[in-house]
Amino acid sequence: MKVVVIGAGSIGSHVAFRLLERGAEVELLDAAEPGQGTSASSIAWLSSYPQMSWEEEPGKAKLRGEVHRLFEELEQEVPGDYVHWSGTLMWGYRHEREELRRAAEIVRSKGIEVLELTAEEARRQVPGLQLLDDEVVFNETGSGWVDGPEIVRSLVTEIERRGGAVRRGAHVVGFDRTSERIVAARLRDGSRVEADAFVNAAGSWASHIAAMADLAIPLDLIPGRIVYTAPIGSVRQVINGPEWCARPDPSGGLAVHWRGGPQDASHGANARSAQELIDEIATAIPALAGTAPVRSSIGIRPVPPGGPIVGAVPWLRNLYFTVSHGGIGWGPMWGWMAARELLGADDVPELAAMRPERFYLEAIAIGRYADDAEQVVR
Numbered sequence: 601m602k603v604v605v606i607g608a609g610s611i612g613s614h615v616a617f618r619l620l621e622r623g624a625e626v627e628l629l630d631a632a633e634p635g636q637g638t639s640a641s642s643i644a645w646l647s648s649y650p651q652m653s654w655e656e657e658p659g660k661a662k663l664r665g666e667v668h669r670l671f672e673e674l675e676q677e678v679p680g681d682y683v684h685w686s687g688t689l690m691w692g693y694r695h696e697r698e699e700l701r702r703a704a705e706i707v708r709s710k711g712i713e714v715l716e717l718t719a720e721e722a723r724r725q726v727p728g729l730q731l732l733d734d735e736v737v738f739n740e741t742g743s744g745w746v747d748g749p750e751i752v753r754s755l756v757t758e759i760e761r762r763g764g765a766v767r768r769g770a771h772v773v774g775f776d777r778t779s780e781r782i783v784a785a786r787l788r789d790g791s792r793v794e795a796d797a798f799v800n801a802a803g804s805w806a807s808h809i810a811a812m813a814d815l816a817i818p819l820d821l822i823p824g825r826i827v828y829t830a831p832i833g834s835v836r837q838v839i840n841g842p843e844w845c846a847r848p849d850p851s852g853g854l855a856v857h858w859r860g861g862p863q864d865a866s867h868g869a870n871a872r873s874a875q876e877l878i879d880e881i882a883t884a885i886p887a888l889a890g891t892a893p894v895r896s897s898i899g900i901r902p903v904p905p906g907g908p909i910v911g912a913v914p915w916l917r918n919l920y921f922t923v924s925h926g927g928i929g930w931g932p933m934w935g936w937m938a939a940r941e942l943l944g945a946d947d948v949p950e951l952a953a954m955r956p957e958r959f960y961l962e963a964i965a966i967g968r969y970a971d972d973a974e975q976v977v978r
């Protein structure tokens with residue numbers, strides 16, 4: 601069976617690797633270079649706390665328990681320095697203590713080690729860390745972060761080593777199809793790529809790929825900025841604070857994302873300049889005081905309304921979707937799911953709520969007139 605995977609970001613690279621490893625002939629296409637989309641501008645945090653305390657759709661909750669194990673297994677299969685099991689310090693304000701404790705109890709009951717630290721213990725882990733004595737810190741010891749560009753590089757190298765095809769600058773602009781099947785992807789250069797099945801792993805561009813197959817699949821696009829600091833040696837773990845998240849970066853500095861205060865339920869304040877953000881974080885990590893940002897980048901999060909999109913619509917079975925936020929952590933899982941369903945022809949029950957046809961079963965809130973969807977609802 602030949603499968604064309606469209607998009608060589610984190611998700612598409614995992615999908616292509618797993619399909620190849622499970623016996624498919626694979627061609628991985630990217631409009632640009634692999635790993636240069638959202639996967640290059642991500643905090644790429646790999647954690648179970650507090651995520652495993654959330655009340656989630658049962659299928660997703662069940663799969664979540666396997667995410668870390670899949671990374672551990674991948675490290676045995678694909679060479680590369682892409683996962684860093686650094687641990688995470690979850691740092692909260694005093695008023696968050698009870699909520700964070702409750703979440704810690706729930707994830708501990710699922711086998712995850714989460715330690716509550718005193719301020720003094722936290723300062724021992726991150727020398728110079730400026731936290732107040734009544735602030736709270738929890739340490740998820742088995743968590744970490746992924747180097748997004750490096751994991752894509754490693755997967756692509758392994759795919760090519762095992763005989764899979766990876767094509768750069770292969771921009772998909774349309775499909776040739778019958779009423780029930782996609783027959784070929786058409787590329788901008790005028791060529792065609794035929795296959796038995798196609799995977800839409802185009803991240804923030806996935807709605808465009810869907811539209812080329814006459815499917816209307818909505819996606820929220822939420823920009824987030826990462827600021828990269830000068831090299832400092834004092835932070836070796838992920839620090840997830842109430843307003844920002846920082847992780848070590850391969851450059852030797854930190855990659856930092858300003859999230860906004862706890863009152864801001866959305867994903868992205870993004871409002872501060874890179875220098876203001878570093879000045880603010882320097883009040884907590886003094887080693888950053890007086891330093892300038894090295895660079896910053898914007899990633900566009902692909903956030904499907906209602907959760908990940910995994911699977912195909914029943915009337916076009918050979919266009920398979922693997923589109924999700926959290927696509928660094930979930931990448932290996934979507935690779936396994938695509939391989940299982942496309943090659944084994946067995947429907948994975950945990951994916952039932954993630955099927956793309958759900959968008960055809962509920963009204964799309966787009967409005968009757970051209971711009972009334974933009975009206976503020978009071």
Ligand SMILES: Cc1cc2nc3c(=O)[nH]c(=O)nc-3n(C[C@H](O)[C@H](O)[C@H](O)COP(=O)(O)OP(=O)(O)OC[C@H]3O[C@@H](n4cnc5c(N)ncnc54)[C@H](O)[C@@H]3O)c2cc1C
Pocket residue numbers: 606607608609610611612629630631632633634635636637638639640641642643644645646770771772773801802803804805809823824825826857898899900901902923924925926927928929930
């Ligand atoms: C600030 C920020 C913080 C984040 N934090 C986390 C986190 O802590 N943990 C986590 O797991 N996730 C996190 N995410 C989300 C995560 O980064 C994304 O979910 C993930 O990178 C998406 O991967 P992807 O492979 O779907 O998309 P991408 O990496 O964007 O890859 C899509 C690829 O498709 C290609 N493409 C597009 N159109 C076409 C076409 N027509 N033809 C051919 N190729 C095409 C593009 O060139 C691109 O390479 C964060 C994101 C941001 C922005």
